[in-house]
Amino acid sequence: MAVVLMPDAPLAEWIAQLDAQIARSPRFFDGRPVVLDLEGFSGTEDGFMTLIEDLAARAIRVIGIENADALGSRLAALPPVLSGGRTVGLPMLVPGDPAPAPPPEPAAEREPHGLVLDQPVRSGQSVAFTTGDVTVIGSVASGSEVIAGGSIHVYGTLRGRAIAGLLGPGPNGAKHRIFCRRLEAELLAIDGIYKTADEMDPALQGRPVQVWLDGDQIAISALD
Amino acid sequence: MAKVLVVTSGKGGVGKTTSTAALGAALAQTGKNVVVVDFDVGLRNLDLIMGAERRVVYDLINVVQGDAKLAQALIRDKRLETLFLLPASQTRDKDALTSEGVARVMAEMRERFDWVICDSPAGIERGAQLAMYHADTAVVVTNPEVSSVRDSDRIIGLLDSKTERAERGERISKHLLLTRYDPVRAARGDMLKTEDVLEILSIPLLGIIPESQDVLKASNLGSPVTLADPTSAPARAYMDAARRLLGETIDMSIPTDRKGLFGKLFGRRVA
Numbered sequence: 001m002a003v004v005l006m007p008d009a010p011l012a013e014w015i016a017q018l019d020a021q022i023a024r025s026p027r028f029f030d031g032r033p034v035v036l037d038l039e040g041f042s043g044t045e046d047g048f049m050t051l052i053e054d055l056a057a058r059a060i061r062v063i064g065i066e067n068a069d070a071l072g073s074r075l076a077a078l079p080p081v082l083s084g085g086r087t088v089g090l091p092m093l094v095p096g097d098p099a100p101a102p103p104p105e106p107a108a109e110r111e112p113h114g115l116v117l118d119q120p121v122r123s124g125q126s127v128a129f130t131t132g133d134v135t136v137i138g139s140v141a142s143g144s145e146v147i148a149g150g151s152i153h154v155y156g157t158l159r160g161r162a163i164a165g166l167l168g169p170g171p172n173g174a175k176h177r178i179f180c181r182r183l184e185a186e187l188l189a190i191d192g193i194y195k196t197a198d199e200m201d202p203a204l205q206g207r208p209v210q211v212w213l214d215g216d217q218i219a220i221s222a223l224d
Numbered sequence: 225m226a227k228v229l230v231v232t233s234g235k236g237g238v239g240k241t242t243s244t245a246a247l248g249a250a251l252a253q254t255g256k257n258v259v260v261v262d263f264d265v266g267l268r269n270l271d272l273i274m275g276a277e278r279r280v281v282y283d284l285i286n287v288v289q290g291d292a293k294l295a296q297a298l299i300r301d302k303r304l305e306t307l308f309l310l311p312a313s314q315t316r317d318k319d320a321l322t323s324e325g326v327a328r329v330m331a332e333m334r335e336r337f338d339w340v341i342c343d344s345p346a347g348i349e350r351g352a353q354l355a356m357y358h359a360d361t362a363v364v365v366t367n368p369e370v371s372s373v374r375d376s377d378r379i380i381g382l383l384d385s386k387t388e389r390a391e392r393g394e395r396i397s398k399h400l401l402l403t404r405y406d407p408v409r410a411a412r413g414d415m416l417k418t419e420d421v422l423e424i425l426s427i428p429l430l431g432i433i434p435e436s437q438d439v440l441k442a443s444n445l446g447s448p449v450t451l452a453d454p455t456s457a458p459a460r461a462y463m464d465a466a467r468r469l470l471g472e473t474i475d476m477s478i479p480t481d482r483k484g485l486f487g488k489l490f491g492r493r494v495a
Binding site (some may be wrong): 119120122123124125138139141142143144157159 | 348374384423424
């Protein structure tokens, strides 16, 4: 599936609009093959002969052209003519239209502060967030797990597993903790050391607790 | 345009088919055009509960594969003229259902009916996912016991991720139907209380259906319990639930079997 670009004259303006488009969604063209629809062009327009290079300079990979009947001998210098294309519902990027959203990227561009979930974590779901704390406004169901690079805060009942400090202690030896409003957890782990429900003090069940690492032991204490 | 309702649970044997039939009949009794669709390919039950097992000619798979038109496969209920059944196949299995085929049949049913009620099979695999995919609303049937509650939680997670609405970023409205509820056992602590189940599942309560022998009697008669014995406790509870689905606000109560004075003195307690 390729994206079809339909340039129109004057080309310099069209390229300026394309640049604005790219500024709004920089990753849209990454790895996408592009077909140029050259309907209406005769090859004598300003900037036409350098169009392919101008696009390549913007990392737009033109793999073929369409509707190039009017171009005559200039075809030799251009990418191959394609035919038989079928529209498959991918929106055409015409400069001036709002760009379709780029595919979701892992948040590597900014330092995230933490993940906040305002829905309960349902049984069978696994939430993994390696670059910070996870806060759940709701309960974490039995048979589900929350995995965080940082600490875990559950404003509800923790019935599943909570695994904090997945990547070990943070910079400056920052230790991670687990907090919940009601402890009914199946498993708690911090910085690689874990404790199952069986090993937890029954007196703490059903109470708000904080969990931290005391040396190489998991320590739990009530918050009420 | 119709509302598509899926009756699902995760756990098997909690009352999905019973509830589909009862709610379908209750909604049809209020005058709505209702079709109940059996998605349990290979283990069909809805036709038995509806009393239509001797009139099945074509089924959902025939329609999906184009062997029959929808109108040929639909079976009209003999007691309610606005209630129809689309049975499942007993001889095939779930692999014969395709997403495109199901989408096409659902679109056709949406045109014809006010309510399309899909009876989901148990489990979380393809059959259950196909049944829930096109739903606008879900009724999650749960027994007040731990394994049913956990399985229901799982299915709620799937309703929030594997449906057409979820893919579009919308949410399906979900309702909890607590079935086979025994207040005596709940008070003794043998069964989870309603509040416990609601606290774990966090979805609004549609109704509480008490445990009752009338349900088995109705299935043996081949009739939804709301038609077989409308004054029985489960039937009244299902009627209330159906009216809540239509938007009415009704106080939540657990109907009990009405007994006369002698019934109270000599009747057996539910064990």
